[in-house]
Amino acid sequence: MQTNPVIKLAEIHKVYHTGEVDVHAVRGITLEIFPGEFVALMGASGSGKSTLMNMIGALDRPSNGNYLLDGIDVSTLDRDALADIRNEKIGFVFQGFNLLSRTSALENTEMPMLYHRHRIPAHEQKERALRALELVGLGSRADHHPNQLSGGQQQRVAIARALVNQPSLLLADEPTGNLDSQTSIEIMGVFQKLNDQGITIVMVTHELDIARYTRRNVILRDGNIVSDTMVAGRLNAENELRQLRAAQQAVKLAL
Amino acid sequence: MRIFASLKIAGRALRRNKMRSLLTMLGIIIGVGAVIGSVSLTTGATKQVEDQVASLGENVVTVFSGNFTQGGMRGGWGSAPTLTVDDAKAIAQLPHVLAVSPEVRDREQILANGLNWNTQVLGESPDYPQIVNRSIASGSMFSDQDVRSLAKSAIVGKTVVDQLFPGEDPLGQTLRIRNIPFQIVGVLTPKGFNLFGQDQDDIVIVPYTSHMHRITTRTFLNDILVEASSDKAIIQAQNEITDLLTARHRSKEPDFTVRNQADLMQRVSESSRTMGFLLAGVAAVSLIVGGIGIMNIMLVSVTERTREIGIRMAVGARGTDILVQFLIEAVTLSAIGGSMGIAGGMIFSWLVASLQDWPTVTPSVWIVIAFISSTVVGVISGFYPAWKASKLDPIDALRYE
Numbered sequence: 001m002q003t004n005p006v007i008k009l010a011e012i013h014k015v016y017h018t019g020e021v022d023v024h025a026v027r028g029i030t031l032e033i034f035p036g037e038f039v040a041l042m043g044a045s046g047s048g049k050s051t052l053m054n055m056i057g058a059l060d061r062p063s064n065g066n067y068l069l070d071g072i073d074v075s076t077l078d079r080d081a082l083a084d085i086r087n088e089k090i091g092f093v094f095q096g097f098n099l100l101s102r103t104s105a106l107e108n109t110e111m112p113m114l115y116h117r118h119r120i121p122a123h124e125q126k127e128r129a130l131r132a133l134e135l136v137g138l139g140s141r142a143d144h145h146p147n148q149l150s151g152g153q154q155q156r157v158a159i160a161r162a163l164v165n166q167p168s169l170l171l172a173d174e175p176t177g178n179l180d181s182q183t184s185i186e187i188m189g190v191f192q193k194l195n196d197q198g199i200t201i202v203m204v205t206h207e208l209d210i211a212r213y214t215r216r217n218v219i220l221r222d223g224n225i226v227s228d229t230m231v232a233g234r235l236n237a238e239n240e241l242r243q244l245r246a247a248q249q250a251v252k253l254a255l
Numbered sequence: 256m257r258i259f260a261s262l263k264i265a266g267r268a269l270r271r272n273k274m275r276s277l278l279t280m281l282g283i284i285i286g287v288g289a290v291i292g293s294v295s296l297t298t299g300a301t302k303q304v305e306d307q308v309a310s311l312g313e314n315v316v317t318v319f320s321g322n323f324t325q326g327g328m329r330g331g332w333g334s335a336p337t338l339t340v341d342d343a344k345a346i347a348q349l350p351h352v353l354a355v356s357p358e359v360r361d362r363e364q365i366l367a368n369g370l371n372w373n374t375q376v377l378g379e380s381p382d383y384p385q386i387v388n389r390s391i392a393s394g395s396m397f398s399d400q401d402v403r404s405l406a407k408s409a410i411v412g413k414t415v416v417d418q419l420f421p422g423e424d425p426l427g428q429t430l431r432i433r434n435i436p437f438q439i440v441g442v443l444t445p446k447g448f449n450l451f452g453q454d455q456d457d458i459v460i461v462p463y464t465s466h467m468h469r470i471t472t473r474t475f476l477n478d479i480l481v482e483a484s485s486d487k488a489i490i491q492a493q494n495e496i497t498d499l500l501t502a503r504h505r506s507k508e509p510d511f512t513v514r515n516q517a518d519l520m521q522r523v524s525e526s527s528r529t530m531g532f533l534l535a536g537v538a539a540v541s542l543i544v545g546g547i548g549i550m551n552i553m554l555v556s557v558t559e560r561t562r563e564i565g566i567r568m569a570v571g572a573r574g575t576d577i578l579v580q581f582l583i584e585a586v587t588l589s590a591i592g593g594s595m596g597i598a599g600g601m602i603f604s605w606l607v608a609s610l611q612d613w614p615t616v617t618p619s620v621w622i623v624i625a626f627i628s629s630t631v632v633g634v635i636s637g638f639y640p641a642w643k644a645s646k647l648d649p650i651d652a653l654r655y656e
Contacts (some may be wrong), residue, residue: 059569059649080573087571098566098653102271112570114260161570 006070006168006200007033007056013064014051014223025051027223028065033202035168038195040211041204043220050173052220053204057092057171058085070168087115091162095174097154099146105157106142109133112165132160136190152183159190163199170194172203176210182244188213189237213237261576265583275552280592282548283632286541287596287625288603294534294621295604299614301527307449308520314353314486315386316493318346318479318500321510336475337510340463343479345499351492354382354482359466359473365459367419367430374415376432376459378466379480384443386482394426394441402462405469409437412456413445430459435469437461489515538625542632545592550636553585557644564644565652578645585637586630593629597622 014026026048033039043049054060055067058074059082067075070089077085086092091112099108109129113120120128133139136156146154155175162170172191176184184207192213195201203214211217212235219227269276320338343357359378364371377383381396397408409430416425429436437459446455467473483492493513500511557564564577601617608615 054650057569059653080575083568083571083573086569092569094653098562098569100271100563100566103267107267111567114264115257115567115571115573115576119257119259165571 003035004071005032005034005068006037007031007202008068009056009065010067011065012052012055012062012067014048014055014060015063025223026055026062029220029223029225031218031225031228033200035200036195036198038191038201038215039203040214040217041202041220042206042208042211042217044206046222047220048223049204049220051223053171053173053202056169056202057090058082083115084117087112088117088165089168091159091165091167091170093155093158093162093170093172093175095177097146097151097158097178099154099157099161101146104143104145105133105138105149105160106130108146108157109142109160109164112161116165128164129160132164133157135163135194136160150183151179152186155179155183155187156190159187159194163194168200170199170201172201174204174206176205176207182241184210185213185237185240185244188235189241192237209235257576258579261579261583264576264580265587268580269584269587275556276588279549279552279588280595282545283542283589283592283629284596284599286538286545287593287629288599289541290534290538291597291600291617291621291625292603292607293537295601295615295617296607296613297527297530297534298616298618298621299604299608301523301530302616303614304523305520305527308516308523309388313388313516314483314489316481316483316489316496316513316515318342318481318496319512319514320475320478321512336473337504338476338479339474340467340476342500342503343476345503346479346481346496349492349495349499351484351488351495352481353484354380354386356380356383356386356480357463357476358478358480359463359471360477361466361471363432363459363470365415365419365430365432366434367428368423370419372415372418374457374459376461376466376470378463378470379460380463382482383460383480386480389446390444391441392444394439396441397462402464405465406462407435407437407465407469408440408462410441410443410460411439412443412454412458414454414457415459416442432459432461432470437465483515538628542628545589545629546632546636549585549589549633550640553581553637553640554643556584557581557640560644561647561652561655564647565649565655568647568649569653574645577647578641581641581644582634582637585641586633589629589633589636590626593626596629597625600625 009029009031012026012029013024016023016025029052041049041053051060055062058069061082062075065075066073069085072085074082074085100111106126106129109132110125113125113128130139130142133142136159138153138156138160141149141153146157149157176187179187188210191201191203205211212231212233214231215234216230217227218225318338320336340357343355346352347355356379361376362373363376364373365376380402381398384390384396391410394410396410397406401408411425411430419425419430420428425439425442428439430439431437443456443458449455461470463476481492481496483489493515496513497509501509504510567577604615604617607613
């Protein structure tokens with residue numbers, strides 16, 4: 001690939017000084033992720049994938065090594081600058097959706113724009129939030145509160161919120177962890193659609209079948225990358241859903 | 256800082272938790288309401304007392320006759336006959352004296368119209384209404400000529416009219432005091448009860464000469480009412496009177512007392528100042544209690560909303576954004592609570608006023624004080640929780656269950 005990487009990790013280390021023993025969570029990871037990629041970070045718990053995710057997401061700084069996000073050296077920035085990076089460059093999607101309760105889908109989606117360095121006029125906030133909600137197929141539920149939405153719909157709102165500031169990178173931490181298999185495939189469909197539009201996605205998961213919807217799988221163990229492969233025989237969420245529905249229909253008919 | 260966005264965020268957060276917001280405000284509402292209510296009622300009451308003291312007559316100096324001592328038994332003030340009409344006439348010549356009324360007092364059973372009534376009969380000079388700040392509603396005051404001629408003219412108060420001439424015009428009618436017929440020449444404008452609960456309209460006023468020579472056979476006065484030429488001249492007038500009477504009476508010990516209205520006024524304003532301090536203390540305590548309530552709820556709210564703070568930080572909120580958000584929430588709560596308390600206190604005092612016939616005045620300075628101090632309480636009590644929230648680590652906050 002000729003373009004510059006979105007993420008460029010060089011010899012990243014992370015050591016936690018908690019208690020008597022230092023925990024070496026990430027031990028010298030070097031990784032490049034280019035625009036338009038769809039990467040699954042995989043590994044057992046304790047493999048360092050969450051720590052790596054936090055650093056990629058500018059929530060945490062590496063103890064050692066360099067991290068360039070979109071060409072900006074994130075490893076040296078202070079708290080406020082990291083907050084601005086998160087706001088402008090990164091969209092987060094979490095396992096537990098992390099929406100504000102008793103707050104409409106629209107207001108949840110608007111939230112990142114309230115923290116933008118430049119003031120975004122209220123009408124533009126609303127327009128952009130509605131557009132993001134339409135992108136994830138929830139345009140008609142903008143005024144619903146999280147408790148009026150299904151898990152899959154809540155995760156779509158979270159994705160809309162992640163996209164609303166047009167980040168260079170969408171980071172998803174176990175986005176299907178709280179969803180049933182069919183809804184999981186639907187969410188992967190949303191990601192695939194966004195990825196086809198050119199959005200770079202990095203996703204942490206421990207589910208192998210979910211990882212098969214991505215383009216590239218990076219597997220970690222004990223703070224090191226042990227495998228980095230392109231996905232052969234990538235699943236298409238739309239096809240899978242169609243097959244799943246056909247199978248369900250068949251079961252119903254049989255009964 | 257993105258103040259505008261922070262205002263919006265804080266507003267949304269408060270609206271999300273309407274019930275809790277209201278309950279948090281309750282401490283401030285009740286505190287401020289109690290302060291405004293009690294300030295309104297006491298200010299009203301104090302003002303009424305001050306008005307009444309002022310209505311006793313301004314710049315008035317009263318000369319009481321001395322105490323009577325015989326064989327070791329000492330009578331009270333006014334028990335010794337020491338003040339004479341000549342004393343009063345001499346006082347009238349003093350430079351800082353505007354008007355003088357020699358006063359004799361007596362309770363008499365009076366008859367008129369086939370009815371009778373026991374009331375206070377005063378002997379006064381024509382300057383009496385001016386000195387004590389009263390006016391004649393109908394008819395006119397008796398004149399100096401009436402004083403000289405021991406005229407059988409009388410001025411009556413409204414209570415006496417009600418008792419002896421119900422539904423009639425008393426002017427020109429006759430009433431009998433010790434069987435001596437007096438003609439009613441004037442009726443006093445009603446004044447109601449005074450500070451000490453006396454009915455100021457239950458009186459009959461006659462020329463002091465008529466009182467001393469026709470009704471009673473006295474040669475001495477109960478007291479002398481003196482009006483000083485201005486409020487600044489009260490002390491001078493008092494000194495002049497003291498010197499004059501000391502010289503005239505040639506007594507070793509003073510056989511009279513001189514008092515002025517300013518003494519009473521001062522005592523009243525002292526007591527209202529004490530009341531003011533007391534209220535300020537109550538206000539401070541209730542605002543502190545309200546502030547602790549807000550701080551408590553904000554601390555709980557920061558803990559409870561740790562995840563929310565994590566989410567906000569993950570999507571780009573800086574520490575200061577979180578600080579400002581929580582600070583604005585606290586200040587909004589206390590300011591709205593303060594405003595509601597002010598309104599509530601005014602409504603409460605107005606209700607008491609209309610039910611209890613108790614005057615109420617809400618001084619605007621107290622409204623400003625109440626509002627500003629409740630806002631300040633919000634800032635102080637909101638700051639620690641807000642600071643705590645702003646220092647949270649986004650990763651820990653996001654993981655918080």
